[in-house]
Amino acid sequence: MRLYNELVAAWGDLFSLPLTVVLMILGALAIGLLWYFWPSWWHGLLGMRLRRSREGKSGKKKSAIREVTDAEIEEVVESEEELPNVDAAVFAALADRLAAQGRYAEAVRERLRAMVRELVDRGVITHHPGWTVTELASAAGSAAAPVAPPIDAASHLFSDIWYAKKPAQSEDDNRMRALASQLHDAMAGSSR
Structure with missing residues (x-):
């Protein structure tokens, strides 16, 4: 004292x-x-x-990533639809924006929506409004076995955050980003 x-x-x-x-x-x-x-x-x-x-030493990007406009992101934000009919890249860009703001739970949700949009766009599943994430993962895994592990893990992560109320962290967003990449690779491998 x-x-x-x-x-x-x-x-x-x-x-x-x-x-x-x-x-x-x-x-x-x-x-x-x-x-x-x-x-x-x-x-x-x-x-x-x-x-x-x-980017390689030449400074060129290795993969062609579509540029997403702010108008496209705002369209998704203002939409009341469960899965608006926009490119998966728009959901991913919105997820990046939310993660940059520290809103990791919302970023995880948008990454899952991007994964679902990619599954729908590639014809792996048909979108059914009102599906739970468990039903979604089950349908995707039944339709294409290679996509089952990443979509199942993504649905569990989403459920832990949104339903079990686990606080979302940047690691969760990074994990969801990795799962989205795995899903994309699995679908690219199965379409060959």
Whole structure:
């Protein structure tokens, strides 16, 4: 207790009470701003690393990724449909945007919607409004065995977050991104 009293007395000798209050408010404001904007910084840096890994030494992208417009993303956000009829890349872009904002549960949901859209677009399953994720995974696994592991894992991850109320983390979004990639690869391999 004596050390605390001495520290407070030393602080009081250096700084007046009004200045201390102003410094505390500025410190709290700085921490709040850093907390609010930090996820977008992190994902911006992560995105730069991912872009560099996709690009070879020549600087060209290894895979052709369709550019998604803000209007397409807004169409999905404003839609009341369970699975709007847009390209899977739009759902993935929306998921990236949500993850950059730290909204990982919503990002996981959008990545699952992208996976479902890809399954529907490739004719693996037919979209049935109102399906549970378990029914979706079962139908996809029955229709094409190679897609069963990633879609099953994705449906479990989604259920844990949305139904079991597990707090979503960036690792969950990264896992869902990896599962979407596995699903895409499985469908590309089965169509050959």
